[in-house]
Amino acid sequence: MMDVKRVISTIERKYITNNLKKEERIDGRGLWEYRDFKIDADMIASAEGSADVTLGETRIITGLKYDVGTPFPDLPDAGVCTVMAELLPLASPLFERGPPDNQSIELARVVDRGIRHADCVQTKLLCIKEKEAVYILFVDMYVINYDGNLIDCGGVSALTTLISAHIPEGKYTENGIEWTGNYLTGEKIVNELPFVMTYGKIDDVIFLDPSLPEELVCDGKMSISVTEDKITSIQKSGAATFSLDEIRMLGQKSIEIGKELRNKLNLWQYKAKID
Amino acid sequence: MVLIIKDEYPEKLFREDGKRLDGRDKTELRPLKMEVGVLKNADGSAYIEWGNNKIFVAVFGPREVHPHHLAKPDRGILRVFYRMATYSVFDRKRPAPGRREKEISMIIADCIEPVLFLELYPSTSFEVFIEVIDADGGTRCASTTIASLALADAGIPMKSLVTSLAVGKIDGEIVVDLSGIEDKAGDADLPLAITWFNDEISLLQFDGAMDTEEFDKCLTLGKEAAEKIHQIQLDTLRSKYISIQESVKESSSESGGEQ
Amino acid sequence: MEEDEGEIQEEDEFENEETSRELVVPGEVLTEDVKNFLPGRGTILNDKRDKIISLHIGLKQINKNYINVIPLRGIYTPQPGDKVIAIVVDKNPVKYRCDINAKDSAQLKPRNTESRVRGRIGRGRDYQRGPRPQRDESKTDRFEIGDILIVKVLSADRLNKPELTTVGKYLGKKNGGIVISIDPPKIPRVIGRSGSMIKMLKSLTNCNIFVTQNGRIWLRGDNIAYERLLIDAIYKIEREAHTSGLTDRIQAFVENEKTKRGIK
Numbered sequence: 001m002m003d004v005k006r007v008i009s010t011i012e013r014k015y016i017t018n019n020l021k022k023e024e025r026i027d028g029r030g031l032w033e034y035r036d037f038k039i040d041a042d043m044i045a046s047a048e049g050s051a052d053v054t055l056g057e058t059r060i061i062t063g064l065k066y067d068v069g070t071p072f073p074d075l076p077d078a079g080v081c082t083v084m085a086e087l088l089p090l091a092s093p094l095f096e097r098g099p100p101d102n103q104s105i106e107l108a109r110v111v112d113r114g115i116r117h118a119d120c121v122q123t124k125l126l127c128i129k130e131k132e133a134v135y136i137l138f139v140d141m142y143v144i145n146y147d148g149n150l151i152d153c154g155g156v157s158a159l160t161t162l163i164s165a166h167i168p169e170g171k172y173t174e175n176g177i178e179w180t181g182n183y184l185t186g187e188k189i190v191n192e193l194p195f196v197m198t199y200g201k202i203d204d205v206i207f208l209d210p211s212l213p214e215e216l217v218c219d220g221k222m223s224i225s226v227t228e229d230k231i232t233s234i235q236k237s238g239a240a241t242f243s244l245d246e247i248r249m250l251g252q253k254s255i256e257i258g259k260e261l262r263n264k265l266n267l268w269q270y271k272a273k274i275d
Numbered sequence: 276m277v278l279i280i281k282d283e284y285p286e287k288l289f290r291e292d293g294k295r296l297d298g299r300d301k302t303e304l305r306p307l308k309m310e311v312g313v314l315k316n317a318d319g320s321a322y323i324e325w326g327n328n329k330i331f332v333a334v335f336g337p338r339e340v341h342p343h344h345l346a347k348p349d350r351g352i353l354r355v356f357y358r359m360a361t362y363s364v365f366d367r368k369r370p371a372p373g374r375r376e377k378e379i380s381m382i383i384a385d386c387i388e389p390v391l392f393l394e395l396y397p398s399t400s401f402e403v404f405i406e407v408i409d410a411d412g413g414t415r416c417a418s419t420t421i422a423s424l425a426l427a428d429a430g431i432p433m434k435s436l437v438t439s440l441a442v443g444k445i446d447g448e449i450v451v452d453l454s455g456i457e458d459k460a461g462d463a464d465l466p467l468a469i470t471w472f473n474d475e476i477s478l479l480q481f482d483g484a485m486d487t488e489e490f491d492k493c494l495t496l497g498k499e500a501a502e503k504i505h506q507i508q509l510d511t512l513r514s515k516y517i518s519i520q521e522s523v524k525e526s527s528s529e530s531g532g533e534q
Numbered sequence: 535m536e537e538d539e540g541e542i543q544e545e546d547e548f549e550n551e552e553t554s555r556e557l558v559v560p561g562e563v564l565t566e567d568v569k570n571f572l573p574g575r576g577t578i579l580n581d582k583r584d585k586i587i588s589l590h591i592g593l594k595q596i597n598k599n600y601i602n603v604i605p606l607r608g609i610y611t612p613q614p615g616d617k618v619i620a621i622v623v624d625k626n627p628v629k630y631r632c633d634i635n636a637k638d639s640a641q642l643k644p645r646n647t648e649s650r651v652r653g654r655i656g657r658g659r660d661y662q663r664g665p666r667p668q669r670d671e672s673k674t675d676r677f678e679i680g681d682i683l684i685v686k687v688l689s690a691d692r693l694n695k696p697e698l699t700t701v702g703k704y705l706g707k708k709n710g711g712i713v714i715s716i717d718p719p720k721i722p723r724v725i726g727r728s729g730s731m732i733k734m735l736k737s738l739t740n741c742n743i744f745v746t747q748n749g750r751i752w753l754r755g756d757n758i759a760y761e762r763l764l765i766d767a768i769y770k771i772e773r774e775a776h777t778s779g780l781t782d783r784i785q786a787f788v789e790n791e792k793t794k795r796g797i798k
Contacts, residue, residue: 007623007633010680015712024758044409045327047362057315061408063362068277084370089356090333090404092316097356097404099371140361140370142408144331145314168279179279318609337609337637390560397692399637427560430608430719432589434578435561471561473581509559512591516557516606516776523777 013217020205025214027056031207032257037156041164041270049165049186051270053157056211057147059091062157063140066167068177071127071134079126079135083112083158085143085150092146103150107141110196110235111154114225115139117232118194121162125189129172135184137167148212151223155196159267162190166272185272193267194232195258196225199250201240206250208257222250226258276366284460288445295457297326301450302496304440304503309421309511311428317404319429321511323421326454327411329363330418332425336401351396355384357418359407379415380405386419386468386478387426390434401431412455413441416466419478424508438505439468439478442497444485449492451500465493469501555778558588564601571596576603593776606776610636610718610748612690617705619713619750620698622681630677632685635715635748638695642677642685646699682708682752684744704744711742711754714765718749720775724768731771731781738788739764759797763788 016026023031035056044050049064071078085108087095100108115121126135139158143150163186170177200210200218210218220240225233231251236242242250288296299305305326314320317333340346357380361368383405391401403425405418419439427433443453445461458464463483470477485493558564564586565571573579573586574597580587588594590605612618612634620632620640630642677683683698684705690696700706716724724745725732736743741755741764751768755761767788774780792798 007621007680009621009682009713010678011682011708011711012713013680014710019758022758026758026762028762044329044362045411046364046409050362061360063360063408065276065362065367066279067367068279084361086370088358088404088406089335089402090314090317090320090331090406093335138361138367142360142406144406145316147316170279177277177279319607339638396637427591428607430590430605430717432576433560434587434589436559472587509562512559513557516591519774520555520777523774523779523783526783 008213008216012213016214016217017202017205020202020207020214023205025207025211027211029209031205032253034152034209034257034261035211037265039156039160039265039267039270041160042166042272048167049161049163049272051157051160051164053153053160054145055149055153055156055209057145058149058153058212059143059145060150060153060157061142061144062154062161063142064161064165064167065138065140067136067138068128068133068170069136071131075123076131077127077134078123079121079137081115081121081123081126081137081139081162083108083115083139083141085111085141085154087143087146087150090145091143095143095146104143106235106237107143107150107154110151110223110225110233111141111158113233113235114155114194114196115158115162118192118225118227118230120159120190120192120194122189122191125184128170128177133170133172133177135167137162137165146212148210148215149198151198152196152209155194155225156265156267159190159193159195160270162186163267164270164272165189166274183272183274185274187268187271192227193262194225194227195261196223196233197254197257197261198223201238201242206246208253222247224250224254226254228259228262229255231255278366282365284456288457288460289448295445295450295454297454299452301448302500304452304500305454307504307507309424309507311424311511311515317425317429319425319427319431321421321425321428323417325413325417325420326452327409328407328414328417329409330414330421331406331408332418332422333404334402334422334425334429334431335404336429336431337396337399338402340398340400346398346400349394349397351391351393351399351401353384353388353391353393353401353403355380355387355403355405355422357383357405357407357415359410359414363407363410379418382478382480383415383419383422386439387423387437389470389477390423390437390472391426392432392434395432401426410455412453412458413466415478416440416468419468420504420508424511427512435470435472436505436508437468437470437477438501438508439466440497440500440504441466442493442500444483444489444493449489449496451496463489465490465497467494467497467501469498469505471505555776556594557591557776558594558603559591560589562588564588564594564603571599571601574600574602576605577601605719607717608719610634612636612640612687612696613747614687614689616687616747618685618687618698618746618748619744619752620683620685622677622679622683625677625679632683632698634685634687634696634698635718635750636696640685640687640690640696640698642683642698642700646688646697646701647677677707682713684708684746684752708752711752712761713750713752714768715749716751716768716772717775718747720772721745721747721749723771723775723780724751726781731784734781734785735764735767735788738785738792739767759795763791763795763797766791 047063220238319334416439444463468478624631685698
């Protein structure tokens, strides 16, 4: 809607806030309604899994690469899955070039925790030889266009990438790691489908999936990751405070919305097609 | 990185039937698709799929120079940032920009500058952000080609577009538009770019070994191929607007014409 | 009471008879007849001086013996006399710094705001006698960061930052409504020939609209449904700016949408 390349004006802030109090949003959505998701998977030829996800106009293209290395000493038979995010200057004049800043670190960490605490990736299956060789998976998210709510878009992008995975399966030999001819697919290694829901808060109004103007104007946000029936990860950001009742309500809402989203998106359709 | 499937190069780069490994003739281009205006937050933008290459470009400018000390009082500055995503290559690339990316950024900037009117924009900055999300040989050429479309999309005055591609030698034969494998396993690689307002070369690099006859053939075939690609660039620019004109005509003829 | 459609600064070049629907691209040869034609806006004579070339993607226009290209996109370049929508991004005791969607930020000095100027206008030595003029709320010279102002460009050249003023009819701070942005070259289409497009939009959507040269449009309606419809119509104009029959088509769009969306 408005040109958000610079300082948000007072009248825009008032416009968004006044309308939210009447449960009206500038793009016509309801308070608990997502923008449209558009998903494409496994398009990157050089990657072992990828997903191009657009939420509204926010677009994140994620790719999966692997390495083989030694495991952490306290988890000698488990592989590692690490998530990184880059907010590209292409995506918005609000993003500066340079090393990852707080916003990109927050995006990576919130998505990572949503995946990790849901036991989404079965890291025991990523072990080639205990104590010697495990897979290290790199899930790298690149923000191509910014229109608010990077976290929910990133969550779906990272998850779909893992589902689309086709990692060459290795066996440990004295000559090093050799290819068995098979692949570790998302079907094998992905166990759970976590979804993260981000809410914005302006004054007393809470709403799902902030668009960019709403995000720039809001007092704070809350991101809640859920599996089918459990809350697995939460992040509150910004200076807003939430009452206990509000938090309980959001927890409950997230499970409900998570179920709807899981069914609607049907992410398993994006698993790798290996002949 | 430890690779389980090794990045090995085939012995022969031509098939039994005389075609290249991907089925092409010697002067045939890989499938090429371009689009402008794909990134709404940029002043100008474009996207290209060329073979397996997939590249986004965003242009910002003319705008104020940040940091200010880089501004030139008598002309504008053009900065190009060519970057590759970690997953765009077979062997994962480290996230931070490396020397190769910085060198390519410079070469692309030098290549594009001749078509711009930087002297009309004192103390001004033009920035071109290139992100390669999938690489398969000739990314600097594809990037240059699509960057010139993004600049046109931004409404920045240009003397003409710039078109770039790589020609080279594989298994002793001169070919046009090297793929990733041909680039790595071939005998010679010659990326070049042409500025159409003066029909001259504005980007030229060479790695390999060739005699002068082969070199000459490269330049000739390169120019011919560049002409084909230039046509695709111009059609892409036009099609964004022409498709709207057509759909508007269709919908008004459906509703019985205008009053 | 603060409505206005913005002064129609220039003829709508897109509706102009001399503008063809012919789309041209950068580097395209517009003519080789350099004896009879001169390079106008958006064009250049090549080095050999035997061709006129387009510098933009745009519409070819022939005006007397000038060949022009009307670019379809491009940044806003401030011209003295332009009315634009500014947002205050910074201030210090001697000036306000404003974003006007141009290459440089612009300056608004306190002497160019209403109350101080009123203080200067007078009838010679007697100006201080008699009732003081009523202070109009929207034109106080106390602006804050984030304020939206309708301003006029006083001066703009390559060496100095553009200077602005809030002195003038319909100028000053806006207290409500919303601002949207479109490509500056398409603004004349939103106004239309002799204001035909904007008059139609105002009457059909019951909104106040202020269209300015830097691509920004201020609007306010009775309710958000009307406002959303108006905004959708403006973006449609922006997308189809280079086509013909636009005013009729937009009118049909607005009328159809009103029915579809259940708005009276």
